[in-house]
Amino acid sequence: MGDPKKLRKKYTPPRHPWQGARINAEKILVNNYGLKNKKEIYKAQSILRGFTKQAKNLIAFKTKQSEIEKKQMFEKLSKLDLLPKDADLENVLGLTINNILDRRLQTLVFKKGFSKTAEQARQFITHGHIAIKGNKINVPGYLVTGDEENDIEFLKNSSLSNPEHAERVVKEKEIKKEVNENIENE
Numbered sequence: 001m002g003d004p005k006k007l008r009k010k011y012t013p014p015r016h017p018w019q020g021a022r023i024n025a026e027k028i029l030v031n032n033y034g035l036k037n038k039k040e041i042y043k044a045q046s047i048l049r050g051f052t053k054q055a056k057n058l059i060a061f062k063t064k065q066s067e068i069e070k071k072q073m074f075e076k077l078s079k080l081d082l083l084p085k086d087a088d089l090e091n092v093l094g095l096t097i098n099n100i101l102d103r104r105l106q107t108l109v110f111k112k113g114f115s116k117t118a119e120q121a122r123q124f125i126t127h128g129h130i131a132i133k134g135n136k137i138n139v140p141g142y143l144v145t146g147d148e149e150n151d152i153e154f155l156k157n158s159s160l161s162n163p164e165h166a167e168r169v170v171k172e173k174e175i176k177k178e179v180n181e182n183i184e185n186e
Contacts, residue, residue: 011042033101034110034118040141044100047143051077055092081146105130106140108152116167129158 014022026038035041051073058070070089077083082099083091101107106122109130115121122140124130130137132144133151144152154161160168 011039011046013042029097029101032118033104033107034122035101036122036140041097041101043141044097044104048095048097048100051092051095055089059089079145079147080143081149100143103143104140105132105137105142105144105152108144108149112152114152114154120167124160129155129160131155 026041029035029041030038054069054073058066058073073092074083074085074087077087077092078085080103082095082103105125106118109115109121109125110118114130115124125140126138128136128138131153132148134156136155159165162168
């Protein structure tokens with residue numbers, strides 16, 4: 001059978017734990033994106049750090065292998081909808097943590113209007129009410145690719161898939177009210 005694979009952390013915490021400016025910036029991110037804890041910020045930072053490190057290495061080397069890796073990196077970044085296909089390495093260095101956090105399933109569910117708050121979006125996901133292309137996803141930190149973004153929906157057998165559900169009725173009434181106000185203003 002063999003030994004199980006050693007689990008490793010997917011992030012690195014900050015080197016110094018008590019920096020006021022960093023702590024305040026992290027609080028803003030946690031509140032804006034409805035994150036559970038700062039560990040999720042550190043995971044996004046490590047993803048971003050991997051892309052920037054690879055971009056810096058590709059700028060330094062001009063070999064056949066580096067061209068292959070550059071093409072693969074741009075395919076991955078365009079698949080995640082972080083950069084357009086015609087981007088260059090300087091654009092990779094310009095990515096921020098907000099770009100990564102905007103591609104999380106939790107953020108997209110909230111921005112598409114399936115939930116009232118980002119925290120509620122997280123709850124819907126962890127309770128198994130959200131599906132992508134019919135497959136249940138219960139990981140709020142799942143990075144959604146560009147082609148999956150339009151396929152986010154409520155799971156078919158979920159109680160929230162009913163348009164008369166209490167959490168959905170309020171949202172639809174608010175939308176109808178906004179539409180009526182816009183029509184009156186015109």
